[in-house]
Amino acid sequence: MNHKTMTILILEDEIPAYQKLVSHLVTFFGEPVLHDWSRSVSEGEKFLVENTYDFILSDIQLLDGISFDLxxxxxxxxPIIFCSAHDDYLFQAFNTNGIAYILKPYSREDFKKALEKYQSLFKQGTYNSLDNTTINALKSAIQQGQDEYKKRFVIKRSKGIQLLNVVDISLLAASGDFCVATDSFGKTHPILEKIGVLTKQMNPKKFFRINRSQIIHIEYIETIENHFKNRLLIQLKGVKEKVMTSSSTTSDFRKWIEQ
Structure with missing residues (x-):
């Protein structure tokens, strides 16, 4: 197919992620490609009612819901290529159904492979359009993944074992090869996991990694102040020192707190 006659729909609520997709398209095809862009289910629905597309690049979580509902x-x-941060359960579900899926954060090579998969399926005439049964299976996989987020930690102390409920954690901070959890009462608890592992275990609707070494709980944010170099200072309940977003996470953090 001549890409100069192609039209693509991009469903992506995050502006930097949209810009990244456009950049990868230009790199893949060697020049700009005609496309429409929607950040919401409702706007995406209008585009799909009024137009047909050669393929769709779609995030799962949009501003007003999930693209599966659309x-x-x-x-x-x-054909639809999904680009999302949802991992294990959804990744397995997509592969089972033969759908191209790129896991955020994805590289240019990941993107290239997904587009090549789309092209080969298209040329062979073996692309199966997304039906409601498949969509419902994928929605179920998302729910299963959400059910698997960490609910409590087992803390080993000299007097025995203590349970720390995730709902009580205000801040998770890296400390060498392990982390320290601070609860809303200001008490600290050692957790023998690295920050990268904990990031995947925490529910992203409640917890956000504001910089390389700290994850915060939205329910314990008391104040947010503007700071220099596009950073934010955040006061958390139970935490004496204010924590700070990195300049690279501030934009995503602002969107996250408005969900």
């Missing part, structure tokens, strides 16, 4: 409502024959 594909439930409108029968889409176009």
């Amino acid at each position: 594909f439930n409502r409108i029968k889409v024959e176009s």
